[in-house]
Amino acid sequence: MEHQQLFPPPAFLQCLLCSKLYESPKILPCLHSFCNQCIEKEFCNKNIITCPQCHERFDISQKELPRNIYLENRVDLYLEQSKHFTDPSCIFCKLSAQEKKEAVSQCVTCLDLLCKECSERHTSTTSTIDHQVIPITEIKSGKYDDTILLVKYKTYCQKHTDEEVWNFCKTCNSLICSVCIIKDHKGHDVDRAADLIKEKENETRILCQGLKDKTSELKQCRVSFTSRRNELKKWEEKKIAEIKKMCSEAVSKIDRGKNQILNDLDNYLKQKSRDLGKGISNITAQCSNISDSVQYVEHVLNGMGAQKIFLFGELQGRLANLDKKIKESIPFTDFSQETENIRIMVTEPKLEITLDKPEDIHEKTYENSAKDCSISTAAVDDDNDNSSDIFYVCDKAVQTSEADFESFTEINSDQKRNYSLELIISHDLRTPSDKHPSYFTSVAWINENQFVAVDAGNAKVKICSFPLGTILNSTQVTKPLAVSAWKDGIFCLTQENKMIIFSSELCPRNTLQNISSLCPSLPSSISYQWIENKTIVTQKKLNVSKLPIVCFPPNRFPVFFRYACSLPNGFYALSDMSNNCVYLVDGNGSIFKALPCNPGSISFDKFYNVFIADFHNSSMRVFDLKGNHLADLLLKHRPRSISILHDKLIVAAEFGSQVFVYDIFYR
Known part of the structure; x- marks a missing residue:
């Protein structure tokens, strides 16, 4: 714990549920990971679970959650580094029985800790001329963690533990060494692991890039939603001012309608503001999910050996799922005419607000948005009628011309039409x-x-x-x-x-x-x-x-x-x-x-x-x-x-x- 206080772990190595370093992390289909013990405690062997981070639901009854090998390796690397970097000493000076010297650099090729003098000599020998020596301050930043992982955690054959695996048997779905090809996998469909990994990496990177591009579209939509919500607020203030002025001028006739119409306008604009807010929240959540997933995938692609071949199915499935959700949910909505045709009229003794061409904000998401409509607040014109004003939302009749509307409003309601x-x-x-x-x-x-x-x-x-x-x-x-x-x-x-x-x-x-x-x-x-x-x-x-x-x-x-x-x-x-x-x-x-x-x-x-x-x-x-x-x-x-x-x-x-x-x- 003392080491961790001096060299605090990065946030992504800590479980969201227990706030501690991951222990035996398991990965969910959404690519969020949690300690195995935390998952068992949180979900109690349920078949349908909800991710505590992104709140997506998954059925895990058909398969066991896979280990997150990448996070396991990263946690091990962090624990090792937190000990070494608390009081780092040069490995060469220690081997040559010289006095203990503080290490100021690390070779990310052979992982040796080096003092200042040894750092200068390290790339001067034939065997180490191509090695890369990095200051410990940069190593601590985590910039080279993926490079160190590739060196530190090589994949060896399960049967021949001294042989590194270079091949992948498609028939058996397993990584194998050269000895295994001859003894146990003769006649099987075997490919070089490096070639197969390169192919899968290219496919995965294309998916990542596609999601990155679409994230910019989502952010543009969020900007539009935010801007539109601010415009709605300005419209609300403007219309409230006009309504108050008209009601003051005609208070003797429409006083009963003033409070009602203010409330109606407020409700109408609040609903649209809430709809825009939902859109903003939805886009923000999608951007967060994409960012988390892409960041994790890139870490796996850059910092994991041949075993990442077992993760490509999960990785590509998640990325494709995110891509599908973006296609289904990106709104392409024109907001330009949503409020420009609002009119406020006094047709004694009632006050009306008419929207000629309102638009739905987001037709798939917002279940409570108002119908494409005219909004009208009508005060009852019978002096003996104490009923409250009536608010209604209606479709403007396609069969009715503007001339018909004008003649309709001009005729007294008590006059019978022939x-x-x-x-x-x-x-x-x-x-x-x-x-x-x-x-x-x-x-x-x-x-x-x-x-x-x-x-x-x-x-x-x-x-x-x-x-x-x-x-x-x-x-x-x-x-x-x-x-x-x-x-x-x-x-x-x-x-x-x-x-x-x-x-x-x-x-x-x-x-x-x-x-x-x-x-x-x-x-x-x-x-x-x-x-x-x-x-x-x-x-x-x-x-x-x-x-x-x-x-x-x-x-x-x-x-x-x-x-x-x-x-x-x-x-x-x-x-x-x-x-x-x-x-x-x-x-x-x-x-x-x-x-x-x-x-x-x-x-x-x-x-x-x-x-x-x-x-x-x-x-x-x-x-x-x-x-x-x-x-x-x-x-x-x-x-x-x-x-x-x-x-x-x-x-x-x-x-x-x-x-x-x-x-x-x-x-």
Whole structure:
């Protein structure tokens, strides 16, 4: 211990768990090492372990953890050096019985300690002219440890202990000497160990260099994330100042909304800041893992003899795994438009923040990031309404033009809009392959040139062109009931409460069970939604979120949602068939309005007004987002299903093989 205090060991020779020099170190697949005793104590013979340093999980049930021969040799070398360098003396002066002289250098070729005079003479003889004599101060720095290891720890044959191994038998997977080739390995596939090592070293160095190059990419991403987080903070301060100013000017009308919108903005930006922070932490951890692994690999490559041939599999496997993780996780995200289109408007008596083109910070990592959206904080304008402000996040409707938006915001919410319908075309969707009479239970727009329909009579989902009505594609589905479209495909509900997700070409991708209802939105939406019992479920890429529905009014019967619709402002409309009503639900899952109408299929127009099909009265009822009744529209047939895109309404009627398309007129 006294030696170690005078000559402290380098940090990488100390076990992270016990903080002592390694004893019988074992190496994990992540290339981090720990004392054998520490591993046994920490993991207690578990098959699945978590590295205490990088927190990666590994299954070690199939093989025993390998010895870390490199660290064993380094610890032995350190212990030997700590004794010699405490009071170093010249070996030649000692052998010639001269007085004890302090060694000032060491030959890293023959490992002799030398005084000043012997150091000068050492490279003057024929046998030692090529030797390399280094000052002890440099030796203590550890700069030449790998060179000393190569000299000190040569690999000798296990059978012929005085013979150094020069060959590797691929047949037996063992290092062998020249005698072994003749006696025990005749006819085996034998290569020179040096050639094989050189080949493996080149492969490993290429992997190391690749990881080093990609580390610079990760660091650049970290700089971008840090810079963006700082920008978000500045944006937050700027927007908070603007919000406070506007609220002060209109305090009599929007005072109730001030604190709420500040909190909403704070939450929105904090979420993005947290997302960026996660990205920074993830990149920092990856850089640390790569640095540790590459440093260790380079030590092994430079400071270990022929036995390193047994480590190449572990080394290359770890490096390849790190390379794969970088490819999967490096974000290539453009942050340029994330906040540049933020606008703050007072449309009395509510205060709004609108983001025209927000971007996701990191789509694979951040499960809680907000949807691509508009953020709106609306103070209720009824003087007698004491309810709190409503915060909602919504997709901006692709089908709505800026002119529509302006006219929508200019019209007083109490003013009823005059609607009218005109039937423009009907399509007979029967095909020669249909074996039974067709009847359609659901219809939905895919885009302005295509729609999809459920032919329950023939158990088919059909994609059709518009305005020609040509069947473009179809597929068989057992007991199909309802259908809708989203950006990347079609989803279909069956009578067995299964939801089948199809690609745009009607190739099945996934099936979910126990689904109560589809919850369609815009066909351009990047997410799709459905109802499970009393919960609204949203799937966006790989992320799934659930919103429980609460605040039900007193009902005579258990609720049964047969139809639903996700509105562009983040609200929902749900048809409760059991209790014969339609609910409006806010972005928090709270029911805030029960509409006075028969429950039926639901859609919305370009002004975000809600259309509800009334099957029994062959009509549709129209409401605004607050639940105010706007109009009743008569249809020529009883509507089973409706869908609206732009100014076009498509209807699947009660009987027959036809669907009907109407023009919607606004006056």
